[in-house]
Amino acid sequence: MAKFEPTLKEERYQMLRFVDAENYVTTFLRCVIFSTDATVSDLMTGVEKVPAGDMNTPTKIWHDAREGLFGTYDRPGIDPQLIRVLSNGGNEKAFRWVIHAKGEHSGIIVREPFEDNSYSFLRFASSDDPSDAIPIVECPPAGQSDNTHSSGVGRSDLLAVISHKLNTRIERSNEMFVTDDVVAVLQYDSLNWLDFYISTSLDIDSLYVNGDLVKPAHFGRKPDEVGGGFYVPVPKGAKAGDTLQMRFVYKGTVIRRIRDYTLLTSSILWYPQHGSRQLSRFHLTFTHPPSMTLKSVGDMISSKEIDDDHITSTWQPSYPIRNASFNIGIYKERKLDAKEDVPTSSIYYVTSAGIDNVSISVSQALEFYTKLYGKLPVSHIYATEMLGYHGEAFPGLIHLSDEAFANFTDAFFQEQFTAHEISHQWWGIACDYDSPRDRWISEGFAEYSALMYTQLASTSKSKFFDLLDKYRNDIYGRGAGTIGKKQLPPCVRLGHRVSIGGENNDYNNFVYYKGAWTLHMLRNMLIDLSTFNEDKFMSAMREIYAKGRTQRMSTDTVRAVFERYAGFRLDWFFDQWLYRGELPEYTFAWKKEKQQDGTWKVTMRVRQSGVPPSFFMIVPITVKFDDKPPVRFRINMTGEQAIMEMPPLPDEPDEIIFNDFRSVLCKVSTESF
Template sequence: MNSKLLNIFLIIFTIAVHVNIFSQKQLGSNYEKVLNELLNMKVDSARTGSIEKYTLTRDAGKYFFESGIVYPCKPINEKIRAAVFVGKGIFSYMPPLKIEQDQLSRFYEKRNLNSEFEYVFMLFADSTFEELEKHFSYENLNNYDNADDVIKETLRFISDKDKKYFETVLMKAVLEDRRNIFFFSGFENEDSRRMFYEVDPFSSEEIKLHEGHLEGFNRRTRLDNVNSFNAVSDKINNEEKYNDFIDIEKYKLDVTIEENADFSASAEIIFIPEAGNQKYLNFLMYHKLEIDSVLFQNQKHTKFFKPEDNANLRIEFEEELKTDSVYSLKVFYKGDVLERNLNAWFYLKTSGGWFPRYGTRKYSNYELTFKYPSSMDLLSVGEKIYESEIGRVKFARWTTKEKIRNASFNIGAFKTFEYNEVGIPKIKVYHSKYGHRGSVRGIENEVGSDVVNAVKYFRDNFGEIESDSLTVTEIPFYHGEAFPDLIHLSFVTFTNTRYTGFDHKFRGHEVAHQWWGINVDFETYHDQWLSEGFAEYSGLMFLQHESENDEKFNTILEEYKDEIINNRKQIFWEGQESGPIYLGIRTSGKETEGDYNLIIYRKGAWVLHMLRMMLTDHSTKDDSKFKNMMKEYYQTYKGKKANTAGFHKIVNKHFNENMDWFFNQWVYDTFIPFYNFAYETEKTEDGKYKIKCKTSLENSYPEHKAIVPILIKSEDEKFERYFIKLEGDKTELELPPISFEPDEIIFDYLNSVLGEVDYVDWEDIE
């Protein structure tokens, strides 16, 4: 080694050692001191006191302390932030919204709570202690009534000693010595169910009720969100709130990937504070990533805290951040985020957590630079603006033209197939060279053709997307995922195209996300069905378009219907009822595993199907009214975030009526009709046949409305079609006379309503 190379090596080595030594120094921050105080909270024996007949109100929740002892905890950062009550009390609670009352009833079979408790643990950044202190008498007690055990048991649900984690909102308030309206409490009710009530000023929905569970041999903790809604208290609504502490202008990501899948990177984060006087920020990233160092304003090392196997990166600043100022953080990190097997598959273990993210729905510009083996291909979001190759290493850079929500990449050894057609983006399909064996010959062209045809179909029926190119890449997982101009498709769909139609639907679903979820984003978790449900039904429409008939389309819809109707129904018992579409991710819980996919994707698709069926001219199969409605929705919200209310307005316009009845039943509620259907016929004097129909609901729902197609058939294959409007629990009507004798009358012959029907005798419906 010559002297010049040796000097370079020594410089690099010295820098590396400096970074590692400095990173160890970062852990000795004030953050650790406060964290340890929170994780090891104990009762303060000098401040205990008795309390009687006092009510502590926190928005929709009220704690009535009938009689007992208040045990304040020892100060944290010199202030009392927690207390335990032991004695007799009642927690009263009633959510203000019907949809939340319904959800409460699914958990507890009641629409409001008056739950008795023998203890309650309270964490707060507000005036809780001062309010309690005014109403209790100090007593010097040596017996703590197991108050420390109560603290320990409750903290399990919002902290983790091994991973050095504590609830972020209170942590930030304590560190910055702020007072805000944060309040978190936990207790067991009279049925020994763990309940947690929370007021979080920095959440889009400030009030939350959770139920806690301990699962498995290791007794892992789990919090299921029962209720979540906006505060009703003027005090909370008038409080200055910041749902986003910072706005990220740009990410500059510089990534190095080695042949053996070793991963290292730097992330420069350019941001503007939206709230002043901040000294701490929390970012999320894959838990196996390790931080080497963090630079502030590209020159000064700043303190950080990210323990091993923890997804939270906390950064501490020497001075408070100021609003309207532009700041820069540069995070140097590495870790086990990629894995490579013998078949040259690269497994990216997290599609979105491979860099420090501030929340999961922030829009930012991206500049992504990758250094990787020249034997591999790397595909990223954005437009490739630079690529070079030196020896066995490639360098490439991508930039985004506008702010996007999600950024990802894929790497591997691929065969490339290009599709250049007028009127659509240039499409490239990347199929793994060595990742699997046994694929059907030419499968990559089947995938490519589906992508091309899906883009054309959605363009014609929904509108144009502003993309010059679309990259489709195979990943070694069972799912698909879409990003702006980049689609990840499962290796399974590159194996063969199944006769059931699943692969056409699956490929169409992921392509459709370029319209639903990317060009038209959703506003909150309540509106996620506008992305996933719309993409799912778009995939089904594409399958129908590509098929010779509607058999596969209808078969999948029937399967979805059966799964939705019979979810958790066993011979001798029924599990917890599924929640409505509008609850989004909250449909999934301990007792409702899998409901997110079932309700948001599949029931969401059924909602669109019912709208389409009502707008279709079934004599000609012309569904242009439905497609025009979807076009207007797409054009209205293109480049924006849509919500359910906005889609509702467009539906009203195209139906030329108020469709509250439809959205109330299918989006905000869980009702699914079970019909009894009967009919009788009578020959008239002029030789025609008069038909009377009668329906009733087995499950009463007075607000029910539906438009149902009826098919009347004769023995010699003559037929008539009618649409009947059902309202309330019972409908009786007479159809126009027909010229032939009916042999069979089929209720909902078009499979246009998510429900079930039982054919009964006329007298069976009273």
């Protein structure tokens, strides 16, 4: 029998989506176990073992399982986590248990000791082929979390990167020559190799560790492959806490010229990366043709012309940051008017058609968010146009899609897109999230901030609610996943893994849109229905931002802040909307009866479906009259059906609105009582 019991509640829900139970338990027909220690012997004690054949004539199950770890002759590619264990002595306990069971219960159980989530379960996408297994569940050992240190260093990081000193020369051909001096501290004893990643368009020329010229390794890859993953040797005898000084010298082309645009093909893999969440100090020097304008993260320390063909500028962020980037192009510049407490800002653009609209959005959004949340820790914002249908934000630097400039009549790009990227200066950068499971604190908060900006800036009074409706329809419109029958909707807490085994747009629909809807529901739960005072919600958002300036924000910390302003526990709310994914549907009916004393008796019936019977929600009700002000109150809804009677009304009600102001993410239909 094989068993996998997820240690986190969001992962138990994820298991339920794919195997119809919160724990994986199956009797297997056959299995293959790979292990770096005595795990195989321990697991197989008392089990009758049948030889699977030798290495030269493997059975299909052995052949398929081996390919999953080591690749094929035509497609070499050793599992990176296996490389980590084997290249560093193989002393850490790692295993992969490939299980063939009846029906749809075949899967793979994995332990990867150098991962934040060291245990994972993969389910076969087809009935008997482990080569296309999909990682469904990932979780840390029992009693542990996958939260990172405040510096961003997690269990998966073999070293803490303290600083990068990058000297980059960009030629007219767009070829880039870079030297990166890295200072880092080892996190483990007895390490032999450290894994780094860089764009596949870049090639390492030379590598030095503590002054010695060394040769990087490319385990499991063809010798002529450029860039990508590579491994740096650790000096013999080095132990945890030792400092390494590394110099990477490399070159290549990550900058492409397309018509009038210069495209940076990798915004962060233009320098060697180890770990994706670490905070490091950066000192950046760029040399480039004077015909081009370059803007980087950080404050510009100096800029000077070297000769007729080159200009050099030096940039340095004032505090440790997660990712460093830049943008370069033949730009026109527009400086925006300075405002009190708001960083100065400039736009660098190619497309002139929409520059006025983009300028208004950038200027107004910066002022709006500063008043709403507080000051930013940067003194200047550079918004730079980039070819493509996406945007990306870094400390003080924004990559804006050319669509924001050219397609300024589009309802989304006119306000939402630019406002979303601007809001990332607060959410995801100045206030960063803790674990990858907390990504909604970046994307959901940024998306709802953009919605609130639209509520203020749009000339259409209905646009805010129109966008909420669109997001709701996209969330509810999710189709069947890629594995098996139609799945339950994914939960927000899966973070970047939300699309696994599902649909490509799940990340956008659930981390962005449902994350934003979660804040909208909290906002309307905290609002005073008689005065529409929103001080509680706005104060909570300001406090979350202020806390995030000194610590990485987790979902639990966000919940604790909202609980303090709500005055009651919200664990039920966060469990339903972030840790699980079921979506409610309500059918509402009401009737009115005039009483002998002239008052009106109103009875309401609510049917709830699509969620467990225990699902609980606070729903606002608005009673409208022909010539009197409306009456507003909230009801507590749980169970499959509830029948409620209002207190006697002195006047005849004309209309009753269930879930007014789109206060709950749900579908609502009406029926006769």
